[in-house]
Amino acid sequence: MEPPTELRENSPPAAGRLHSLDAFRGLTMFWLLGGKALVIGVASACGIEWVRYQLNHSAWEGVRYYDLIWPSFMLMVGVAVPFSYARRSLTHTRPQILRDAWQRAAILFLLGSLRESLSDGVPRLIELSSALQPIAVAYLAAVYAAGRPVKLQIGFATVILAGYALLLALVPAMGQPAGTYIPNQNLVTAVDLSVLGRTHRDGWGTVLSVVPTIATTLVGLLLGQVLLSSQPVRRKLQVIGFTGLGCLVGGFALSTFVPVIMKLWTTSYALIVTGWACLLFLGFYWIIDVRGWRRWSFPLVVIGVNALAAYMLPTIVPVSRIVGTFTKPAAASLGNAGPILSAGGVFFVGWLILFWMYRRRIFLKT
DSSP states (O other): OOOOHHHHSOOOOTSSHHHHHHHHHHHHHHHHIIIHHHHHHHHHTTOOOOHHHHSSOOSBBSGGGGGGHHHHHHHHHHHHHHHOOOOOOOOOOOHHHHHHHHHHHHHHHHHOOOOOOOOHHHHHHOOTTTHHHHHHHHHHHHHHHHTHHHHHHHHHHHHHHHHHHHHHHHOOBBEEEBOOOOOOOOHHHHHHHHHSSOOTTTTTOGGGGGGGHHHHHHHHHHHHHHHSSSHHHHHHHHHHHHHHHHHHHHHHTTTSOOOBBOOOOOOOOHHHHHHHHHHHHHHHEEEEIIIIOOOOGGGHHHHHTTTTHHHHHHHHHHHHHHHHHHHHHHHHHHHGGHHHHHHHHHHHHHHHHHHOOOOOOOTOOO
């Protein structure tokens, strides 16, 4: 299939939309909407057990595919900012754009509070180990960085990652020497106890570890600016690819000194997952926006354009319990195929809700 002329020569204009961005964002939400249980069910029925391993977070050190989901979404937040900023700058001044960004960030933050409160059954105003609140912080930082010199943006991201790495390496805490990354006995845990008076039950960092997530979003900001520019498509593909490879090389090199730990969002982890996220997005961009092969991605686009609704839906609407009422009797008699029916029903109903919203142009945005 021949790509459209405008994609062969230049990226879409500021007012345009990257289909690959919506599809890739949809992929990240697919797993949270019920896709994880569905894929694990199919894989288990086929005897492919390594899929279950990859679709669960690392216990502590290391990187699995499931550890890329959150960083991928953070990257996409950054990619979207230049398009939004350029579009809004046509009718808004920078102070107005920043004011709106504060409002959006506040709503995202409070939605994160609502989700965690409903999930835990107790009020949780601050829970930065969940996705929405770090996204709110990183989004705000990216909007402030938008429109600034590229060197300043790169410097900002570099200082964040280097400063965070040095902080964990040089500051002792909780009776442990500097450079300690033991679960619940490290500087990140100490800061959580000091600021919040509590720690996450699974060892996730909260207050301090939200800082390096900003760097991943700033990398997305840089890529978004390249995609928005008039540079040839080949050059854009090269920039995304080399950025991803550079982050991977840097992350793996640093991992000999700094362990790769998602729950602390260590600098080595941040670089590695940002690199993988860039390369995954590169594949989506080349297939969908450059080659023009879009039809296959429609189910993901339906999720991606309503990512916030997809994220909040399982918490607010008990889809799993409702669907389970009708699927459990049949699933119990299907043996290994039972989990596929149960998980497939939950995902399909959730997708249908989003499709209904899509057809009626109902998009949950802040």
